[in-house]
Amino acid sequence: MLLIAPYVALMTVFFLAPIAIVVFRSFEVDSQMHMAATMSFANYAEVFSSDVLRRVMARTLLIATYTTVLCFVFGFPTAYLLSRLSKTPATVLMTLILLPFWVSVLVRLFALTTVLGRNGLINSGLSWLGLGRLDLLFNTTATVVGMTNYLLPYMIIILYSGMMRVDGTLLVAARSLGATSWEAFRLVFLPQIGAVMFSAATLVFVLSLGFFLTPAVLGGSDDLTVALYIQQQIGNYRWGVASAIGVLLLAVSLFGYFLVIHLVGPSQLVGASSGGTKGVSGIERLRFSAVTVMLWILAAASVIILLVPLAVTVLTSFGEARVIQFPPKGWTFKWYEEIFTDPLWMRAIAKSLIVAIMTGLVSTLIGLGLARFTSTVRSIGARAIIQTLVYSPLVVPVILLAIGMYDIESRLGLQGTKVGLILLHAVIATPLAYAILSAALEGLDPELEAAARALGSSPARAFWTVTVPAIKGAVVGSLIISFVTSWDEAVIALFQSDFDKTLPVMIFSYIQSGVKPVVPALASLLIALVVLGVGARLWHSYSRHFRKRV
16 A cells, blocks of 8 residues: 555645645635635536626637547548558658657647748748738637647547557458448448547547647637636636636536546557557558548648648747748857857756656656556456546646646645645656556566565565566656656646746747747757657667567
8 A cells, every 4th residue: 555655645635635626616705805705606607607608618619629520530541541551651650640749739839820820831832822821820720720739649549549459350351251441441440449439539529628728829819718718717816716617627528538438448548559459450451542542641631730830940940030930031040049048048947857857756656656556456447447547637627737736835835846846747747657657567477576576575675676677668658758748738837937937838928928039949959859869769669679680
């Protein structure tokens, strides 16, 4: 039980307590003198009777629907193509799709402002063709594009995971019995992934409901979403109404989350897995046809949606003009120099590094203990319950977590401190660390540790000297994903920062107040770090594979 004590303490204080405070506040109505409070359903009555909120909710549902449809239109063909490709091309395509996944969300949002702006890539192309310029930024279109750019990898990963579990022999059998390719696809393939398709669409839709940064950066005045409306109410010191809206949003999110868990299990939320089978690609290769060409076109469109904004950002970072435009005019490195000479940027980078490194260590240690505890649970039902609870912070609207955590940190005297921010980031990073570490422990032979214990090692020594070194790759992966989660997080940090801002909060403030050329320069450095990291990982895998063959 000591293995899960740190996890229980962390989640009780910094996850369950903030949620409980928000729920409690949703029933709290301030008196006219603001000196006392009474408990009632008045906040919920106001929420359900507000015409403004009904319009905000309708707009939020509409944006979420558009986003889900677009993600499915591009995600399904891309996932299907991935499931039919051999290992090498599938790895290359998946790497291109997941590369932006590791890039800061604020960097991607800024990249989209460069692409969609009046002087951006699209309008520059339209102007060159003599078609004029379009208003593509600060409206619903920009919000949907930004959310699609963020959620498309999720859709592809979940669908690909389900498709790799399809029994390819059934398709071969159908074809041998006279079914056409379309009939085999429609009558055999689709029924096997029906639950996964529904789950992927549901999860993307639920995640879309709680978006805060994307509509804040890319949306216009008429694109107020529920998350932004909550922030607006907090700004007006109407905590009760804001909490009531947050509780309703939480209820919808959890309903969708448990629906996904019921259909496909919690593992679908954290990555693709072959499930012990090679899928259709291991039995029947993809043949050239008009459908294949269409699949490649849609997959290429997915890659363009994900990568082109990042490429445009890198190019604009070298422009001499103080106004960001594409194509850039001139060539200079002065914006990169400004990053390393401005004390504000250096302080923000230093704080983000410290917080991210410590979050990686804390989340990995807590996740390791939790994964070890789960590996000792024999009941399938109990393990499913544990996994469901562990992954729940991933689907709770981040704005709801932020306002609840703000209250807790204020009460504990941790508001604005690095320690407080590390603990809050650990709440959202630990589920991802656990996902990697638990998968590694499940694939490890338990007899290795048992042999060490039989030779006289204590359980703790056997675990740290035998088991942990055997899963060192997963431990490193856990450290990396926890680091990136903290490094990229802006909403919780926004509520916890005063003058000492983290790097994402600094970028967010610059984007909202007027972008300077130093922002694309910084974004380019972050993109370069991701590219170098992914490249090093691929080179290591290739070298190891080559040495084994030799």
